[in-house]
């Protein structure tokens with residue numbers, strides 16, 4: 027065992043131990059400092075790119091000593107952990123005043139509290155046009171090299187014994203790999219294999235904030251939650267012959283890049299993931315030599331500034347080292363709720379596939395209705411059905427009881443009956459928990475009325491199905507008008523070919539980008555509704571589970587990115603991202619504009635970005651919109667970052683150009699003009715990655731009330747790798763307000779290099 031490596035990963039654990047000892051010693055001696063210590067919190071002090079000349083720990087202690095009135099002991103006690111490999115900084119316990127003092131110290135870019143981020147809780151590959159067999163090749167290309175692609179999953183860990191993570195047929199681990207397999211509770215160094223090639227865990231940020239950390243299950247990379255195993259297997263799970271959820275969705279299944287390598291960075295515990303731990307994971311993953319980082323988690327909207335957010339910081343350094351970072355957009359659903367907004371991330375929205383899980387609800391009047399469900403139980407043929415509002419109990423009003431809140435139901439009335447309950451998609455109550463409330467009150471079945479998330483299937487504990495308000499009102503009306511209303515709920519079954527598909531899921535967070543409106547977010551959409559994948563047997567004793575969330579959409583894109591990286595190892599993260607975006611489609615399988623749940627309205631790029639990803643086309647994008655680390659720096663200049671902090675972040679000599687470019691000039695694969703007054707021009711550069719000699723013609727669909735002209739209209743390439751510029755001119759023709767949408771595509775034969783156009787017209791007065 028390499029001692030040096032051992033000490034680097036335990037550095038955070040050791041310092042927290044020391045901090046605890048020092049604090050106990052200090053308390054009786056200095057009362058004033060205990061008073062201030064009681065109001066102190068954990069902060070991250072971020073100091074930009076690693077400057078190898080410093081002796082880091084010594085320097086960090088010096089800084090801490092200054093804010094602790096010269097006490098070296100207090101300084102050491104307050105230090106939580108350090109980041110030194112891929113960027114510089116540390117975490118420490120500070121009062122608000124001390125944190126403020128820190129921000130003024132030389133070398134400090136930002137100081138921010140240890141915020142908690144949330145997890146954004148396979149047939150899907152068939153649906154996207156990739157064969158679900160063991161071979162999994164894209165016609166015309168060999169993706170065999172995917173065993174050289176290493177994907178980092180920053181998540182809840184992994185269940186390495188799952189058949190999805192078998193290393194069957196995998197060649198030896200790439201020699202460039204510098205990560206490790208960190209042993210811990212129920213996890214040995216030998217738990218890794220040629221599939222799961224590395225595994226680490228981080229809990230200093232979590233332990234510093236939560237008392238429950240001491241009783242946490244699996245202080246090791248082992249997954250106690252299921253989320254991490256699920257996301258890793260969607261992106262890179264091996265082929266499993268008979269994967270199913272209690273018999274539903276049965277069939278062979280595998281991840282997008284089944285031969286890619288998995289490196290696990292467990293930073294998320296049951297309550298969420300802390301910034302301090304996320305940064306430590308990025309710091310290691312970049313150093314370990316991963317190619318792609320997949321993050322199915324994010325901050326709550328509104329997201330903080332780019333350099334006060336652990337994911338933005340970590341992914342910025344990753345992008346600068348040639349690592350693509352794929353993230354989920356969030357599950358908040360509403361307009362403007364999108365997170366993971368940095369342009370160096372590819373941010374993924376969630377949509378449906380054409381597979382659905384439904385139960386029939388047969389009413390006593392002979393009518394049949396279909397609801398969404400994963401429950402394999404069924405009620406007796408004709409069971410009494412009642413509205414929960416009729417069974418209100420104690421102090422609860424009929425309205426409150428209609429939502430089947432805990433102890434709101436009168437079991438005398440419920441017993442032996444099917445109960446109709448309401449649910450609002452935005453509520454935090456769990457639908458699964460509602461089936462438990464009904465079950466405990468003696469109910470034998472549940473019809474849950476939820477317009478918002480009526481397409482999210484839930485593994486209910488009793489016979490149950492989810493319906494929208496239209497069907498819900500019909501069932502309630504039947505109950506109202508019938509002396510002895512009865513119903514039967516059948517077991518859930520798998521339905522393939524449901525239409526329309528794909529649809530954007532109602533919970534998927536939407537644009538515009540609240541931080542930088544000139545950058546469209548989300549970037550693309552991928553399957554994230556009712557996805558079957560590997561699970562942690564620690565929860566519910568199941569090997570596989572069906573989950574919904576942008577968390578599940580993100581690893582679909584991760585898997586596709588791994589295939590691109592396998593075929594084109596030299597492509598930059600932005601070229602890979604461009605290939606995924608410009609080949610995506612805004613049309614569903616009926617060739618109509620993709621719609622959005624629950625209302626079925628026509629979608630816009632704020633719902634799906636450049637569209638639904640198409641893995642069969644990503645390997646032949648024709649042209650790519652490439653950007654270099656320097657371009658991100660220009661972008662940061664353009665949105666007002668000062669040169670001093672930029673210098674610390676990048677540690678290079680370049681300065682912000684006096685002729686400030688605009689954020690919309692970043693060479694992004696989508697084009698957004700967030701304030702069009704009269705006219706405005708945007709330039710882009712495309713790089714030829716297709717045939718050496720090729721001619722592309724422009725195809726424009728202008729947003730309503732805006733004239734779009736492109737110059738030149740024809741691009742003639744003579745060689746591979748050649749770059750060409752073009753300008754897109756926008757001119758208001760019919761003044762309007764609000765956002766309008768269009769499309770720009772470079773066309774060569776059947777090939778389309780498509781970019782969404784997003785314009786907000788503002789009155790010029």
Ligand SMILES: *[C@@H]1O[C@H](CO)[C@@H](O)[C@H](O)[C@H]1NC(C)=O
Pocket residue numbers: 212213214217
């Ligand atoms: C770890 O190793 C020990 C000793 O060889 C063994 O008893 C245990 O089952 C192993 N645990 C796992 C999770 O592999």
Ligand SMILES: *[C@@H]1O[C@H](CO)[C@@H](O)[C@H](O)[C@H]1NC(C)=O
Pocket residue numbers: 386388392393394
């Ligand atoms: C309703 O479903 C039952 C079986 O589930 C079937 O026998 C009956 O014909 C159906 N009725 C209608 C009106 O579709």
Ligand SMILES: *[C@@H]1O[C@H](CO)[C@@H](O)[C@H](O)[C@H]1NC(C)=O
Pocket residue numbers: 405406442470
């Ligand atoms: C179904 O009917 C049988 C026989 O009438 C009865 O014993 C059983 O309890 C019923 N089950 C439920 C869930 O109501």
Ligand SMILES: *[C@@H]1O[C@H](CO)[C@@H](O)[C@H](O)[C@H]1NC(C)=O
Pocket residue numbers: 418419420436437438439
């Ligand atoms: C429940 O309903 C029964 C029968 O209608 C009634 O007698 C009882 O008082 C109710 N209990 C509560 C707690 O509301």
Ligand SMILES: *[C@@H]1O[C@H](CO)[C@@H](O)[C@H](O)[C@H]1NC(C)=O
Pocket residue numbers: 499502503506
């Ligand atoms: C059922 O009847 C009650 C009162 O009789 C009424 O308030 C309610 O709106 C009715 N619900 C439906 C769905 O018809």
Ligand SMILES: *[C@@H]1O[C@H](CO)[C@@H](O)[C@H](O)[C@H]1NC(C)=O
Pocket residue numbers: 683684685
């Ligand atoms: C700024 O723009 C002007 C005019 O376009 C040009 O002459 C000048 O060289 C530019 N300055 C820099 C520093 O690029």
Ligand SMILES: *[C@@H]1O[C@H](CO)[C@@H](O)[C@H](O)[C@H]1NC(C)=O
Pocket residue numbers: 711749750751
């Ligand atoms: C494209 O534009 C960039 C920046 O304006 C410029 O540096 C570059 O030379 C241009 N490339 C071509 C092929 O015209």
